[in-house]
Amino acid sequence: MTTDHRSQPRPVTLEHVARAAGVSRATVSRVINGEATVDPRLRKLVEEAITQTRYVPNRAARSLVTRRTDSVALVVSEQEQRDITGPFIGRIFTDPYFGRVAGGLLDVLRPRGVQVVLMLADDEASRAQLLGYLQQGHVDGVVLISSHAADPLPGLLAGTTLPAVLAGRPQAAATASLTYVDSDQVAGARLAADHLTSIGRRRLGTIAGPQDMPVAQERLAGFRGALEERGLREVAVAEGDFTQASGGDGIRALLARRPDLDGVFVASDLMALGAVTMLHRLGKRVPEDVAVVGFDDSSSALASDPPLTTVRQPVEEMAAEMARLLLRQIAGGSTDDGDGADGGDGAAPERPSSSVLFRPALVVRGSA
Known part of the structure; x- marks a missing residue:
């Protein structure tokens, strides 16, 4: 038995996609390669044409070239x-x-x-x-x-x-x-400080992350700096390691140093979840006795009871x-x-200098 190869469908190429989208072959190539310079309208046309034609890039040929x-x-x-x-x-x-x-x-x-x-x-x-x-x-x-x-x-x-x-x-x-x-880690921590002081909390503490980590350093500096601007220089600090268990240990340490603690900024939601759990065990109400603000807006924020007020980084x-x-x-x-x-000549790509800094936002829930 012989197979009639003429009856087999030919693979869809870039030319087919380009004709379906009404654009040039080069534009289709740029979209597939993820280039950011493609006009969004043309990108949408090409993506719709790729779906319509069921185009699959020839990865083997591409890899060879x-x-x-x-x-x-x-x-x-x-x-x-x-x-x-x-x-x-x-x-x-x-x-x-x-x-x-x-x-x-x-x-x-x-x-x-x-x-x-x-x-x-x-x-x-x-x-x-x-x-x-x-x-x-x-x-x-x-x-x-x-x-x-x-x-x-x-x-x-x-x-x-x-x-x-x-x-x-x-x-x-x-x-x-x-x-x-x-x-912007510093700006995010300042949002936490602004919120705690705006709801009348003055006897404040923080559970910071490990201080050999720049992100933890920046969050601690941002929180302290915002409070100092309001004349609140006595801030109790405990250091955690971004785990839930360390959040529980951290809140114990803060209460031992400052039993009248009424507000705490915790440098991650996972640690904040541990802190809230421990506060309940110690007979403290959240937020009535101690208000808690986390950082990240992760799944841990919603797992907390009450749900965490937190600084969202997207x-x-x-x-x-x-x-x-x-x-x-x-x-x-x-x-x-x-x-x-x-295709290209295989030269090593240049690293662009452009980088991106996102702005955090405060998400208010039940813990503060």
Whole structure:
């Protein structure tokens, strides 16, 4: 039995999509490559045409020409030998922040056929192994979550030509070339201070994050600075580690130092959930006795009883912006359309200097 290949449907190409959308082939290519310079109206036409024609990019041909893998790494880097509750990998999957980042990345990358590879590094050996893997071309770029000022990985990445976007502002001069996305942590903490004082709370404390982490330093500085402007310089401080258990321990420590505490700013919702739970156990009413404000507006805020008043940083939107910035860097290295007809020369992409800072917002619920 022979097969009549003439009866088999021919694959849909960029030309088919371009004709369906009424645009040029080059415009279709730019949309598929995630370039930010495409007019939104034309982008919508192309995306509708892709759906209509059921176009599937020729990933094999594209990879041969561009040497791109259509995958990016989400790298979570943790400082070595931190005294923190639970194993590293366990914390990754229980902290709402990481899931929100992954969701925001996938919203942008998945429709473009780009896969996300989760990679973890928590000591010198794993960082060296990870850097070797990245430099061997297994992924097209990196989104890096690195929380500690002493972490060498951002500096190591900055010394390569690999497209990379950092979650959070770089802390060292050696990493200044890295593109980043962050929210204004100081401004967010000031919102918490403004709210607590506006509802008449004066005997205040805070459960800060680990002070070797720039994000925790900025939130503590913002809270203290706003209170000092109001003449409130005596602020009780306990340090947690962004886990729920440390929030409970932190509120115990604050009450031991200041039994008349009537308001507390907690540097993450997960810690705030632990603080509220412990306050209930100690016979304290929330918010009547102690008002609580968290930070993040994560799922932990709604799991609390009462639901947390919190400072919202739009993590999903921030992650989506990280993905767009990374795609822009990757596209800078090649403009191939994926059909193997013509493409870039494989040169290393230049890192754009543009970075994005999001503004936080206060979400008022029942805890304060």
